[in-house]
Amino acid sequence: MYPHFVSVQYAEGRYFVIKDKGLLGGSAVLLLLSLLAEEDCYGYEIIRRIASRSDDAFQYREGTLYPVLHKMEADGLVRSYRREAENGKTRTYYAITDRGVKQLATERKEWDEFSSAVNKVVRGGAYAV
Amino acid sequence: MRSDAWDAYLDALTREIRYRPDRAAIRREYEDHLQDAFDALREEGRSEEDALSNAVANMGDPAEAGRALNRSHSPLLGRLLWLMRIAVWLIIPAILSLVLQSSVMLIHVLFTASHGYTETDAYGALLDSVRIGETVSLDNHVLTFDEVRVYENGVYEIRYRDRIRLFDPAVDLSFALGPEQISGGDGSHPESVAFRRSGVSFYNVNQHYFCGFGRTPDRLLIDFDRSDLYKGRSFRITVDLAHAREAAVSSSVREVDR
Numbered sequence: 001m002y003p004h005f006v007s008v009q010y011a012e013g014r015y016f017v018i019k020d021k022g023l024l025g026g027s028a029v030l031l032l033l034s035l036l037a038e039e040d041c042y043g044y045e046i047i048r049r050i051a052s053r054s055d056d057a058f059q060y061r062e063g064t065l066y067p068v069l070h071k072m073e074a075d076g077l078v079r080s081y082r083r084e085a086e087n088g089k090t091r092t093y094y095a096i097t098d099r100g101v102k103q104l105a106t107e108r109k110e111w112d113e114f115s116s117a118v119n120k121v122v123r124g125g126a127y128a129v
Numbered sequence: 130m131r132s133d134a135w136d137a138y139l140d141a142l143t144r145e146i147r148y149r150p151d152r153a154a155i156r157r158e159y160e161d162h163l164q165d166a167f168d169a170l171r172e173e174g175r176s177e178e179d180a181l182s183n184a185v186a187n188m189g190d191p192a193e194a195g196r197a198l199n200r201s202h203s204p205l206l207g208r209l210l211w212l213m214r215i216a217v218w219l220i221i222p223a224i225l226s227l228v229l230q231s232s233v234m235l236i237h238v239l240f241t242a243s244h245g246y247t248e249t250d251a252y253g254a255l256l257d258s259v260r261i262g263e264t265v266s267l268d269n270h271v272l273t274f275d276e277v278r279v280y281e282n283g284v285y286e287i288r289y290r291d292r293i294r295l296f297d298p299a300v301d302l303s304f305a306l307g308p309e310q311i312s313g314g315d316g317s318h319p320e321s322v323a324f325r326r327s328g329v330s331f332y333n334v335n336q337h338y339f340c341g342f343g344r345t346p347d348r349l350l351i352d353f354d355r356s357d358l359y360k361g362r363s364f365r366i367t368v369d370l371a372h373a374r375e376a377a378v379s380s381s382v383r384e385v386d387r
Contacts, residue, residue: 042161043158043162044162044165044166048169060189061187061188061189061190061194062162062166062188062189063159063188063189063193063194064189064193064194066155066159066162066194066198067197070198070201071200071201073201074206089161091161092154092161
């Protein structure tokens, strides 16, 4: 089991109200693999990217990011290495592995199925993919 | 940038990691994160004090994160990894040295005649050469006695190969042939003149040079008996030198006849 990473707060006017199921907590791997598939990142960079792309929709404690990354590394989904960042400081970067790419494809498919099912219910018969 | 609040956070975090060798790397990663968060907050125009406390507050509960990290850094997992690393560093040089040794031996065997034996002219001309062609098993050794050579100065050379069966559970004792194990037809023992061994740890070619038999022997007896050490640890090989000489003579006679 992956450590709980994203705990979604109910924000008015937003659709993310699935926090009781812990579903977004489980999809932390999907979020991280999606980002790392584009580019190798270090921890703080990941936090910044999630924040800017989601318009700060996710509220979470930053310290809980690394347990997820380390678990993913132990599972062989990512690997880490030290490299100099653009600010000249050395940071621990994470890169997606072949196994991670496969896992990403699976999780994306599951997510698409899930979100399309939710949309069908929420938007009624008018909704079509 | 360092502060007491940072150190308190990092201490509380790393305290939860039972596998101590991983603590430093984890601490460094979190410290990097705090530094980046602090720098960003300062850029936003926050005061130093404000940025410091906010960076720590945004991290959440250090003990909770530490416990979660501990699950991926268990002592068992860490020790296994270390053992694997050590094993790799031990095995690689061993394999390399074995490969190197055997290729040197192979080249030696390929470029010199008959299994890697070295020819010598130190004892005068070669008078006679008798093939033995007997293989005996002793402990984890496979001894192949190839040849007895007779030289002009009365020196006899015994050539044998000594192959050690790797991974054989049999007792591992070194094997060497001494003058007391060699005798001529009349029971007299020779003196050892020289010994040459070449090869790798598990495959050697041996050349023993003896002299000083009572009279020219018509046969050579190799009688190894150390059954006092282990039951059945003995072998005996007889080489018919007279017959070989006759055969050599008759073959040369045939040559003349032709």
